[in-house]
Amino acid sequence: MKQHKLAARVEQISPFQVMAVLEKAKALEAEGKPVIHLEIGEPDFSAVSQVEQAGIQAIEQHQTGYTAATGLLELKQAISHYYASQYQVEVAPERIIVTPGASGGLLLMASLMVNAGDDVLMPDPCYPCNRHFVMQVGARARLLETRAEEAFAMTPEAVEATWQATTSGVWLASPSNPTGAVLSRSYVESMYDTVQRLGGHLLVDEIYQGLVYEGEDFSALSIADDVFVINSFSKYFAMTGWRLGWLVVPEWAVEGATKLAQNLFISAPSVSQHAAIRAFGQDVLDECEQRRQTLNARRLVLLKGLERLGLPVASPAQGAFYVYVDVSSVTQDAMAWCLALLETEYVALTPGADFGSKDANLYVRFAYACDEMDLLEALSRIERFIKK
Numbered sequence: 001m002k003q004h005k006l007a008a009r010v011e012q013i014s015p016f017q018v019m020a021v022l023e024k025a026k027a028l029e030a031e032g033k034p035v036i037h038l039e040i041g042e043p044d045f046s047a048v049s050q051v052e053q054a055g056i057q058a059i060e061q062h063q064t065g066y067t068a069a070t071g072l073l074e075l076k077q078a079i080s081h082y083y084a085s086q087y088q089v090e091v092a093p094e095r096i097i098v099t100p101g102a103s104g105g106l107l108l109m110a111s112l113m114v115n116a117g118d119d120v121l122m123p124d125p126c127y128p129c130n131r132h133f134v135m136q137v138g139a140r141a142r143l144l145e146t147r148a149e150e151a152f153a154m155t156p157e158a159v160e161a162t163w164q165a166t167t168s169g170v171w172l173a174s175p176s177n178p179t180g181a182v183l184s185r186s187y188v189e190s191m192y193d194t195v196q197r198l199g200g201h202l203l204v205d206e207i208y209q210g211l212v213y214e215g216e217d218f219s220a221l222s223i224a225d226d227v228f229v230i231n232s233f234s235k236y237f238a239m240t241g242w243r244l245g246w247l248v249v250p251e252w253a254v255e256g257a258t259k260l261a262q263n264l265f266i267s268a269p270s271v272s273q274h275a276a277i278r279a280f281g282q283d284v285l286d287e288c289e290q291r292r293q294t295l296n297a298r299r300l301v302l303l304k305g306l307e308r309l310g311l312p313v314a315s316p317a318q319g320a321f322y323v324y325v326d327v328s329s330v331t332q333d334a335m336a337w338c339l340a341l342l343e344t345e346y347v348a349l350t351p352g353a354d355f356g357s358k359d360a361n362l363y364v365r366f367a368y369a370c371d372e373m374d375l376l377e378a379l380s381r382i383e384r385f386i387k388k
């Protein structure tokens with residue numbers, strides 16, 4: 001009889017702890033319980049209506065076939081123009097590879113730059129799928145210990161000290177998931193210098209670009225032409241399900257990235273690409289700015305509420321829509337605490353263990369992608385839970 005056997009790498013992917021939270025939340029909702037979702041890393045907005053209309057129009061006009069592997073030229077020109085007007089940086093459209101979400105971009109990046117047997121340095125905590133993209137090409141993610149007082153960023157000194165002959169590069173994100181921290185220009189500059197000197201590559205995931213409330217909203221592309229940058233329409237443009245993102249590569253990597261894009265994806269979704277061109281219209285950008293302000297107002301409500309509860313925010317939550325909270329005053333087991341909170345007060349959060357290992361049992365991530373009334377209600381339920 002044929003033995004069913006999955007590839008060994010599948011075994012190495014542990015399921016996200018938040019899945020247990022989600023399942024429990026679904027079961028409670030099925031019983032009619034009023035669950036408040038602060039665990040979901042997805043904007044509670046949908047795409048701006050002009051963008052949706054452009055998508056409908058693309059279908060009506062049958063613009064549904066494959067596109068060029070690296071994306072529609074018009075879309076790449078619009079992204080290039082956006083970099084120039086919004087971030088004062090020149091990025092030739094040829095350097096922009098349009099991908100199926102940032103996820104597609106990260107997989108492309110791993111395939112482009114990382115050899116089997118290599119390792120890639122990332123901060124602990126960081127976006128959990130990164131390690132699996134690297135694993136997919138036979139390499140290994142090494143999560144470097146960080147300190148809450150340093151906003152969970154790896155220091156260039158630590159990168160240098162840990163660097164090995166097998167180290168391919170450093171992957172960062174700003175604003176960060178799960179911490180919401182925004183890296184400073186001087187930090188990215190010094191990390192770039194370090195990585196350059198060590199002969200590796202630097203990737204900055206800018207998927208939350210635009211969602212910055214404090215600190216400088218800049219692109220690492222303004223620091224050097226040979227930084228690799230990931231971005232997406234998922235967050236700032238609230239287009240998660242449209243599956244569209246991009247990777248910016250240096251001139252010398254365009255040909256290789258194109259070959260890989262052809263082979264891995266053929267092209268990113270064409271309807272989404274046609275719609276996304278409309279995302280750079282001033283009216284759409286104005287609406288996105290309004291949404292940013294709405295998110296900021298929620299962030300301030302959450303920060304104030306957490307302060308009142310005596311739950312310290314672990315690092316300055318300056319961007320994205322996340323706050324990483326130190327719950328060590330109420331538990332030593334964040335996962336168990338999250339489940340108990342959900343079961344008794346119907347508030348869903350993500351335990352820190354999904355993002356890293358060092359002291360992860362002492363942190364939880366709040367996502368403020370829900371309206372202010374729900375946030376206030378969640379805070380008062382948490383207060384009741386803590387006081388019990």
Ligand SMILES: Cc1ncc(COP(=O)(O)O)c(C=O)c1O
Pocket residue numbers: 041100101102103104127173176177205207231232233234240244245
């Ligand atoms: C830091 C980071 N990078 C990449 C992604 C993947 O996003 P997408 O594939 O929807 O563009 C996410 C999703 O939450 C993320 O938080």
